[in-house]
Amino acid sequence: MTAPALPAFVEPCGHDIYAVDTGFHRPRFDAAYLVVDAGRAAIVDTGTNFSVPRLLEALAALGLARDAVDWVIPTHIHLDHAGGVGLLMQELPAARVMAHPRAARHLVDPSQIWAGASAVYGEAEMLRSYGTLLPVAAERVLTSTDGGRITLGGRELEFADTPGHARHHHCIWDERSRGWFTGDTFGLSYREFDSERGAWVMPTSTPVQFEPDALRASVQRLLARAPQAMYLTHYGRVGEVARLGALQLELLDGMVALGRRLAGSAERHAALCAGLSALLRDSLAAHGCHLPADDVDRLLALDVELNAQGMEVWLDREARPRGAQT
Structure with a gap:
């Protein structure tokens, strides 16, 4: 047929x-x-x-x-x-x-x-x-x-x-x-x-x-x-799937460490965006991605912005007294 x-x-x-x-x-x-x-x-x-x-x-x-x-x-x-x-x-x-x-x-x-x-x-x-x-x-x-x-x-x-x-x-x-x-x-x-090397994957922390x-x-x-x-x-x-799962969890750990390091930053949102961009660019370079950095930043711009917002909501929730968390 x-x-x-x-x-x-x-x-x-x-x-x-x-x-x-x-x-x-x-x-x-x-x-x-x-x-x-x-x-x-x-x-x-x-x-x-x-x-x-x-x-x-x-x-x-x-x-x-x-x-x-x-x-x-x-x-x-x-x-x-x-x-x-x-x-x-x-x-x-x-x-x-x-x-x-x-x-x-x-x-x-x-x-x-x-x-x-x-x-x-x-x-x-x-x-x-x-x-x-x-x-x-x-x-x-x-x-x-x-x-x-x-x-x-x-x-x-x-x-x-x-x-x-x-x-x-x-x-x-x-x-x-x-x-x-x-x-x-x-x-x-x-x-x-x-x-x-195949596909690449990243976690998403989109709010809220x-x-x-x-x-x-x-x-x-x-x-x-x-x-x-x-x-x-x-x-x-x-x-x-096993390779991509390991990569995602590695990047998730990197995002968590980044967020906790920048939790008290005076310019937290901008710092999170810059840190996320660097983390993802480094991961893509290790993956063998040959796109210019400007193209990587353009393709990931929306996700970096939304992920930074989501990380800020998480950090604010972590900072609340335990009984106040929802």
């Missing part, structure tokens, strides 16, 4: 899994995944509202009707992962959402997410980047349990509670491919940084719930399953 002609933004990953470039920020920055089995489909992460046409086009290119989608599964509710859930659900009449228990209420009523993000970025930027967040009917939203499973066609998907990047984060195990859909728990791996000890435990939990692949939202399928 001839394989279907796929749009350029759809990349087959094997095992009937397809990465869909959502078009957010830059090419190959943000992925959603289509998982297909026996004519049924699940979508893991959605991107923003502006990603929805691409997801619908990908379904059509694979010969799947919109009512063939059984599940929409955001790994967590940061808007580059779940901003399009509400709009997408309006186009998928048979689908249900499977959300982390801490995330579900925000999909039913996204007003708190919108208000919090708008306070940081401004409403105009929110509308430009994400579009208006739409609610999902409560009866269409289910919550995952740690170790719980759902069926998609003839394959099972299993959920693991994976805090560290966010407390409302779960990862999804697919036994068929022996891979995890990791959202942001297994970090960021941009294809521009691939070298002769970065907890390095929990993240370390979550990464180790994922690795304990001896996966053959990780399906990262940022970006794509990566193998050599």
Whole structure:
């Protein structure tokens, strides 16, 4: 049988899994995944509202009707992962959402997410980047349990509670491919940084719930399953999982040491950004990345800024009296 002609933004990953470039920020920055089995489909992460046409086009290119989608599964509710859930659900009449228990209420009523993000970025930027967040009917939203499973066609998907990047984060195990859909728990791996040694990965501490000890435990939990692949939202399928896991934990330790060293700095944010940039440039050089430093800084600028913000929230939380921490 001839394989279907796929749009350029759809990349087959094997095992009937397809990465869909959502078009957010830059090419190959943000992925959603289509998982297909026996004519049924699940979508893991959605991107923003502006990603929805691409997801619908990908379904059509694979010969799947919109009512063939059984599940929409955001790994967590940061808007580059779940901003399009509400709009997408309006186009998928048979689908249900499977959300982390801490995330579900925000999909039913996204007003708190919108208000919090708008306070940081401004409403105009929110509308430009994400579009208006739409609610999902409560009866269409289910919550995952740690170790719980759902069926998609003839394959099972299993959920693991994976805090560290966010407390409302779960990862999804697919036994068929022996891979995890990791959202942001297994970090960021941009294809521009691939070298002769393969892929490179870095942790992400995006605000506001970065907890390095929990993240370390979550990464180790994922690795304990001896996966053959990780399906990262940022970006794509990566193998050599043991090597990348060790690299991520090494960089996580470096970030923690940097944060504690600069915790009392008078210019803490600028110092964290500079320190993170240096840490990541050094790691990429050791990895064999030959991109000029200016290109590395440009590609990592957004992540460095957001990671520094997340580290500051963590440092401020650490500095509070124990009884005052939440």
